[in-house]
Amino acid sequence: MKKKLPALILTVAGAILLAIHYLPFGKGDLDITIKQASYIMPAAYKVYANSDALNGEYYLFKMLMTNEGKNTISDAKVTYRIPNYVDWTDLETIPRIYPGQHVVVRCYPQFKDDIVNKMTQSQEKVEIRITYNGGQSIDEDFKFNLMGRNQFVYTDLPPEEIAGYPDMFRNDQLVGCFVTPQDPIIKYYTQQVQEKVMKGEEASVSGKPDDAVKFLMGVYAATYVSHMVYSGTEGIPQKLGDISSLVQSTRLPREVVTGNTGLCIELSLLYASILKAAGLHPVIFLIPGHAYPGILVNGQYYAIEATGIGGEGLGSRMSPADAFKAGMKELNEFVQNVQAGDNRYFFVDIDAMEAKGVIPMELKDDEFLRKKIDDIAASFGGGARSVPEEPGSSMEKNLASRNDGGGGGGGSESGMRKYGGIVSFDYPAGWKRFDYPAPSWPFLVSEIDSRDGSSGIDVINLNGFRSSGQAIEWLRRTMARSGRYMTYQYQNSNNGYDVYKGVTSSSAGSRQWEAVFRSSGSGIVGVSIGSSAFSEREGMVNQILSSIR
């Protein structure tokens, strides 16, 4: 037996070390830090539920667990519940937390669809339980504000963190949650508008801007003939935990239709819902104190002033054509403000936000609301024709004037068309014009391309520059960053314009061009005409240049 004693000691020592490694001896000092949301908006419950939506930045809470003891903690299981809303739910089980190790657990709460029936704000409690080492546990809790379904809180930043306007309206990226194209009531309303106001349409099928604009004006006509009225409200400042924010009660699109009234953002949400239900690409333009809806077709934006319906009590009402004209004017101002670097001007692309996980709420069908839609649709009797037309402002005339280049006047007898705006000139009638073809490059006001794509005209507006030399040098440097290399030579000054000639090369080939620049009130405007077959088109280039005013 004595001979076996050393072997026995070795075996026992080994067994003890293995037990220390595998078994959770000691208390294991688990420290918990919780970062919580101050409020949850039921309208955005699908965003809060999705860890991938908007990069996962909208969570209910995240928790830092730190093992501050000397022993490994095993099987740390985190569960939570929100009494009356979410039952005990497992979040995560962490097999091991080593001494000194940090582990982060995030909670994206899975509210049921009926959360969107919550009409008023309340304070709710989150209970968290962490069990570990096969029996030890820690309980934590905190309170948060569960808003009503119509309440929209503009920011999630505490006051001391807010540096400017975009921070105050940080949650604008969530407005897409109020765009409800799948709502059976909105689908039904859209069908009624398509059938009784537009008498059939093919905007989403044809993909033509004219059809899409007609659709936009058709939606306006529907709100016009049903005597929908504009009604404004303001957000109410509220303190929600660490957050101080404006909270606005926002009617859902179905409530706007059946209530026959809405403020600017509500009308914009309604338009976006109908446009999307019809298979189009809606956008909402947000500017200080106002919002208006728009549409993206073939890379171009169109807008309409939805609040033009006004109301008898408010005085005048705009015809659809005038509302469209007003919307396009606002869009032009929007682009100019973006160009000037005003970050209070931005737009929400509903499709793009949906791709990022901003998914609308689930809404159920409702016979009573369908009946109300039927009553409203009865007023559609005369269709868009029942909208009073004003001289020079019918849909057709408006579209015709827009097609001629937006600058007034149709194509001339010589086969040229007039461009009007910050500069005016004639260009070949067969060329295709695109206004603001690249919203992220707002200085490019228009691009006009020949049918074969070998030639083109750019209309450029560069605010803040004092000379054409300064402006063209800035263009050269910025183009170089995007792989386009430009060489140019100043030629002369003629009729108040500085004339330049040059060549721009990229991996797509080279274009020779001639450009003219002049001062405007706020900077430099210019027109450049270029072609990959410049010598063959020189006569045409000179014809365009000589018409510039």
Added chain:
Amino acid sequence: MKKISLILLIGIGIMLNPVRAQELIKPQKLNVKYDLNGLGDAHIEASMTLDASQWDNYKKLIGNNPDILKRQMERTFPGYFLQNFNYKEDVMNRAWTLSFDALGLGKVNSRGHWQVDLNSKNPDITRISDHNYILTSNYSNGGTLMQEIDNINFPDATSDIKQDKDALGKAIFTYSSSDGGGYGSWLTLIFGGILFLAGLGLLLRPGKV
């Protein structure tokens, strides 16, 4: 790794040369270095060099509030706790560097391996050495083409580093680490195993007749 969303800054001219998808566009580079420790925390350093007009625009946007970058990082990395922010500018070279610690970047998975999530599918990963990997990604940020180069450095205490996928098909790194065991470290496992097996061997060895 998460694509870092930054305030940018870059005006683009397309004079006489409309944008075509197939054209070669020179991206703006963002370098991000991740230095992991043996307990799954990381020191992250993001840096960028701008040209004169970009720098001018950047300064207009950031002003005296570089904490805007801190908030952007917190939104970029919601899965971790960030601390110890440090911001530096090299104004003569129009460059900035932001560094911070990210707690909880790596954690132990259900198989007992350390795991770091890359939060993207099929990333472009280049192995530089056993402990150093480069991820390259191109993406659009507010109309500007970005090239983000993530340099991931695993500590010497790690081994068996493998590229894998999680249940959702997103790329992950798994590895072993000899750090952070406390009393329950790998040393106790190895020595315990050796002692136990040695003792057992001696006990079971047949005695002399």
